[in-house]
Amino acid sequence: MSFTIGVIVISLLSCAFFLGMEAAYLAANKIHVEIEKKQGGLMATVLTRLTQKPSKFIATMLVGYYLSLVVYAIFSANLITSYFYPQFNHFSELPIENLFLIAACSGLIAVFLAKLLPKIIFQIYSNTLLKVFAVPVYICYILLNYITSFITWISKIISRVFFKINNGELQYAFSKVELGDYISEQMDAVDQDQELDSEIQLFQNALEFSEVKAREVMVPRTEITAVELHESPKGLSKLFTSTGYSKILVYKDTIDDIVGYVHSFDLFKKPKGIKNIMMPVEFVPETMLISDVLEVLTKKHKSIAVVLDEYGGTSGIMTVEDIVEELFGEIEDEHDTVELLEEKLSEEEYRFSARLEVDYINETYRLGLPESEHYETLGGMIVSQLEEIPEKGAVVQFDGFQYTIIEVSTTKIEIIHLKVLDQE
Known part of the structure; x- marks a missing residue:
């Protein structure tokens, strides 16, 4: 009995492992993977070989999953039969309605523990888990090589003959979104007191350039x-x-x-x-x-x-x-006479011209002010929130910040005192 339970647990873990690695492989940031491949060593060699043929890697994970699922189905059916139907020696002797009941019970367990849960976890931590389990995955990749190669060959023939698809190997290439995500991570990793590398900022600007109106x-x-x-x-x-x-x-x-x-x-x-x-x-x-x-x-x-x-x-x-x-970035010449106020009074307090753009303030001071397509400037953000031009001395609080209106005209806000509130 303990042997049967052990096999069921191992097969469930194997199902979770194979499906999870497939999800991690598809969700991982390709730039992270390419950087790891350039580091050298065993990890770099393994990742290089795994990413050479993406379709074969995915096929390997699916083959491993279905083999594990078959083992789980057989042993779980026998275990359920021995507990609830001891008069039968094997689950194959059960009536058809009982077989459906057993299949439904074991299937629900497999879907939750070996499919939904691991996919969610592996997608969230895809970059890390792909590196952690790279060596075990590569061992499975080698062990299942012949089976996977045969299945891949059959699928290509079927695609070519019946669907007229001359499918080549999938390319493990990174997209603009992944490049943007990677650069955003690098920008977030820089401390507030540190100056951001101009190359990183230039890449970020270039990626956002096509979306600016x-x-x-x-x-x-x-x-x-x-x-x-x-x-x-x-x-x-x-x-x-x-x-x-x-x-x-x-x-x-x-x-x-x-x-x-x-x-x-x-x-x-x-x-x-x-x-x-x-x-x-x-x-x-x-x-x-x-x-x-x-x-x-x-x-x-x-x-x-x-x-x-x-x-x-x-x-x-x-x-x-x-x-x-x-x-x-800003290109100033001798005729750029408009000077916008931006003064850091303390770690939590600032004095800004309302004309300053919100994204510029966030990039420069790492404040995390709310951005929206409905406004561009700090003054526009406050007017959008209040739906009116506030009076001088007015105090406004929202999204973890306090704004005090220092100067205002009849048509627009001029100077704002910003305070970062305690955000729990």
Whole structure:
């Protein structure tokens, strides 16, 4: 009896092991595996051989699982028969309805203990468990080699003959998502006081680049410098001198009707009016991806675009420099005069300009502020939460942070005092 119980336990553990390793193999971050393979030693050699033929590895795990399942089914059926039906010598002598009952009972146990539970555990800790059990898996891989090779060969013939599928070997390649997950792990592992490697930050920016929309990069409408179409060249020259900009937008009647832009170099032509030197501007919607905006500007040899909201009004502007900064970080020149306040008062208290972007604050100060597609800036986050512009001195608490409004105008929040609350 003890022998039978021992075989049942071992077969259940074997089922859990084989299915779990299959799940771990599929769920593991391929970049982690590739890095382990470059470390050298026994582990690297084993992982290299296991990942050479992914389909054969999976087939090995399935063969091992079904062999273990057959052993479990036979011995568990005999054990149940001896306990509940001692008048029969073997489960094959039982009536058909009793056999179905035994199969159902043993099947439920196998599904829970040898399938659902191990798959969940092995998927959660896939990277670790794949390394821990690499050697035992490789031993099984060798022992079941001939059976697995034969089954794989038969499956390829059936696929080719009946389904016209000329299936080659699966490639053990990593995806963009896995690369992003790996870089995120590296960023989270860096202490708050340590400076993040520029290469890691560049990779992170590059992965997120294809998902960034125009409204996340643009200079907002309230910060646009523009002139009316009938402004004199002399007045325009003074505006160029005071701002230091090389290009200034031109509008007709209101900022919502931008008709072009003027380059400072064209003032040397001594034009009679702005219309004589005005150049057309490109218009893009808020929801357009900046990768597409960059492509449009490059093809049309433009360096500036006006961002439109859903009603056709001016939402902001963006330049090629703004897009490039999403990849390489802020590029400051002698004419970048807008200085946003960001002051660390203590480990738990900060003073920020409401214009600062939430993702920038999270990357720089590791605060974990809530991010959403409904807002980009710190001020936008608070307005989105309150659904109104708060008064000066107002105190707001949510998501483990306290925000005190230091300065506010009639249209927007200016300065915010942020305090990190105790988060249990």
